[in-house]
Amino acid sequence: MAHHHCTVNFFVLFLTITAQFTISVSQIETYIVHMDPEALPKPFSSPQSYYSSLLMSISEVANSEASEPIYTYTNAIHGFSVRLSPSELGRIKRARGYLFSIKDSQLQLLTTHSSDFLGLNSMSGAWPASDFGRDVIIGVVDSGIWPESKSFNDEGMNDIPRRWKGGCFGGANFSTSFCNRKLIGVRFFNKGVKAATPKSSVKFMNSARDILGHGTHVSSTAAGNFVHGVSYFGYASGTARGMAPRSRLAIYKVVSGKHEGLYYSDVVAAIDSAISDGVDILSLSIASSGALYEDPLSIATFSATSKGVLVSQGAGNRGPSLNTIPSGAPWVLVAGASTIDREFTGAIILGDGVFITGSSFYTLNPIPAHLPIVYTHACGGQKQHKAIGKIVLCEVDHDQLEDSALVLAEVFEGTGVAGAVIILNQSDLPDDEIGFPAIFVRSANGNVILDYINSTQEPTATLMFQETCHGRKPAPKLAPYSSRGPSQSYPLILKPDVIAPGDSILASWQEETPVSPIITGNIISSFNVESGTSMAAPHVAGVAALLKGVHPDWSPAAIRSAMMTTADVLDNLLNPIQEWGYNQAATPLGIGAGHINPNKALDPGLIYDADRDDYVNFLCALNLTDRHMRAITRSPYSCSNPSIHLNYPSFITFFSGNGTKTVEFQRTLTNVGSQKSSYLVNLESIQGFKVRVVPERLVFRHKHQKQGYTLKIEGPCLKQGTVLHGFITWVEIGGHHVVRSPIVVASLMQDTTR
Incomplete structure (x- = not known):
């Protein structure tokens, strides 16, 4: 999106070397600069002190914008964001420890019944098993929060976990007294948007107060407490509650208003703080784009995942065309949107x-x-x-x-x-x-x-x-606006991962401005109905919190795998999930592994696990530059074992060109079910293709044992626009576990129309 630049005319700068040259203020832009901490000069006490010294040395005048960083980053990435002229950027590039820089740019922001529809209840399943997600900390990076909402009361909550390292930062119209045992942390980040819009007449609210409503809606969807007797002007009446009503909330406000914009520099700073504060789950209803090694969000979320934080992100709202998911980082759980009944x-x-x-x-x-x-x-x-x-x-x-x-x-x-x-x-x-x-x-x-x-x-x-x-049937359906795969950033990992309720979701709202432009008059409501993958992401984040509460030792990949391999692919009429408005079955390019089922995910039997080393080996196989690898991994790395075969719970391959081809995938399953168990493979055929699995039987003799298999797909190259799919399912012999993964075989997605 376009930047808002200053309209100041040209002015003259005199440098110490007495050279005189002219620079347009409109040429000064914000950059996110990635640095290698291992290569920094030793005399400096910290990377931050080196950054400050470096910026003072390259700035063209002592009080220029380049003399001070906007943010310094230590957890999400190593580096800083700063306003630079072209010549100052050139000097930065020659500095010791410099890796690369990315121009800051704008991003976009992407219930009373949805928990019932997902099968959550107080008698059995994920809610009682996790004690409603008690003490799991969900971080929400969005437009802030309306703290007076009853969804954020702390009734039934015990003391704040000692592992929490964050704080409650007050500000304009936001007292620290609003924080409680539910709302345990708030921060706001607007230095990036202020730097990008220096001539803006907007008076920024320097606090985490939400004047849009979006962040409040998302937060209460993920972890809102029980609120009885709510509705939206008579619609959707009942008891509001989030997916994990006893989880904690940490709020990171990065959107100041409707017209001010949302910038990478602020979002990366928010993720940086969330990692340091100690969140367990991170909900991002934000759409980013770009290659994995150039997208600041992909890089920042890699760091979060490496620290054990599961990141849930909305797929985007650009459906129903294919190839419209902008970001598909394999370490992020991407959620599409579905209807409910x-x-x-x-x-x-x-x-x-x-x-x-x-x-x-x-x-x-x-x-x-x-x-x-x-x-x-x-x-x-x-x-x-x-x-x-x-x-x-x-x-x-x-x-x-x-x-x-x-x-x-x-x-x-x-x-x-x-x-x-x-x-x-x-x-x-x-x-x-x-x-x-x-x-x-x-x-x-x-x-x-x-x-x-x-x-x-x-x-x-x-x-x-x-x-x-x-009780509407059929349900769920894939929402028409939900973005479809393959992802633009990396199409060889199937995205979205799952779908979750995102259509007509009732949740808390801000009470600052009229609730709807449709309704005439200054009508305020404490609850609102919203639709989008913005609403799907917090559903997934909340369910992830329930799983984390039951399985605190599970990695983000394990939680993702449990949600994917137990997802439903049939609707409430026991037919394949359909696309809304098209009366046809949806494919995994729209629904991923299927519709989340929290109670089944609690006990998946087998999981596809992955850790930081697996992601590093995957990145090594992409032949990235050393600078990009160091920026993403943030530490010394080894590419002694590069592998494109990331241990992922889904499969996608492209058969384009002429003739026939064979593709192989290697996967490893970990037993998290019974001490001893055996599984037989069941393959749903893909028309015109030969699909084989070796071996066809997996035997586990103890819990946490790992067993590998190879999936082979052989067949003809496809015409452009062709999408075929099937499933590989491991069925427990004499047990109840069914471990399903989607397989997509397609031509290259040059045409994104339906």
Whole structure:
């Protein structure tokens, strides 16, 4: 995204060598500079003191922006961020210990029932086993928090864990007294955005207070405490709670407002602090991009994972096209978004007493009186002006099918029409919030209403709203906006890893500004309904906290593996999970290993584990430069055993070109189930391909024993745009464990359209 630059004209700098040259302020930009601490000069007491000395020596005037770092980093990366002119950057590049630099740039920000839908309950499974995630610390890097929200009360919480090293930093309109045994830490980071926008007229709020609502929503989704009797203007009423209601929250605010932007330098600083503070899980509803070795988030999250922190990140909201996941770091758990079995509805009561239910998310007043109802054929057609004060029944034409509910309802604004019943000839009805009293129905129900209109001289109807139905089938479905794989940063690791609830999620909200631009008037709500992979990531983070609570010795890779290999690939009708709006089965490029199942993940039987050395060996196989390797690993490394075969719970390969080819994958499974167990392989065939596994049986004689296998895929090269998939499943003999991994065989993704 574009930077906001100063508009100051050229000025002259006089250096000590009396040379005179002119520099435009617009040429000064922020850089994240990676340094090698092993190569720094010895006389300095710390890397930070060397950085300060270095910047003073290269700055063109004593008080220039280059004379002081914006941030210094010690945990996420080694280095600093700073504002530099081109000539100052050139001097930095010649300094001892310099590895490389990346220009700072902007990023994007990507419940009462979702826990029920995931099978979480107080009687059995992951909640009681983990004591609701008690004492696991979830860090949230987002837009801050609204601390007064009841979701962040500390009822039922014990003392803060002694291992917590963070703090509660107050500021503008944020007292440290807001922190408690639930909200154990808050920090805010805005030096990067301030440096990038020096002429901005915006007054930054120097505190962790959330004025957007996004961070509050995400935090309460992951670990909100129990709050009874909540709803969103009558919709989704019930008890709100996060995935891990007894987990702790540490908040790292990196977004100051709607228009100020979100910068890498601030996010890396937040991750740097989170690692130092001692978080167990990190939730990132932030989209980054770039190659693994050039993306600051990929590098920072490598450090977090190396320190035992599981990182959950949203896949992005650029679906349904393929190849739209911007970041696919193999050490990050990437979550796509799914629907749940809850539906926001409205009702049409015809004059003859017939009651018809449709989809509607209209939050204002109903139309209780019987009003005339007329059929106008096309929505927004010429007959609409004849329907003033009446309810309109109309049909959406083919060109309007991709429009949102908001757009479809807007055609009636200001027309004098009292309400609308909109017929859609598709299996899935839209559920986004609308500002006009409209209800969406399928063709069959539309025909019932039309028959009634044609059968009486004075047809009437009543429209009722604010109804919520549970048990919708089929569910879940893959949300249409959820980004699809392969990832752009590294397509040879299948992403997303899983899908999780992300559509129409109710969670806490800020009470500073009106809750919705759709609703007229200054209406505030302490809860809001939001959709996106931003909402999926904290669901995954919360479930990861439950697993960490039960298995504190599990690595991030082990937790990821448990969630992936136990994920559901069938919906509540026991059919393959479908894509919303397309009435077709989703592929692993959309759903990854499937829809998370917390209770199954508690006891996966076998796991695909990986540690820092495995990731280093993987990076070695990518033939990165020594500078990039040192920047990512942050310490001396060895490439004596490079391997492209990362021990990952999924498989993807590309068969492009001509002829046939054979691909082999090596994997290792670790027994975390019974002391003694045996597993047989079951392969779901891939049309036109020969898939083999050697060996076909794995025998484990004790817990934590490891056994390896080889997966071989042989077949023809594919036409562009072809995507095939199957599954490899290890089934326990005489037991209940089923360990499933998706396999994708595709052509190269040059065309990202469906």
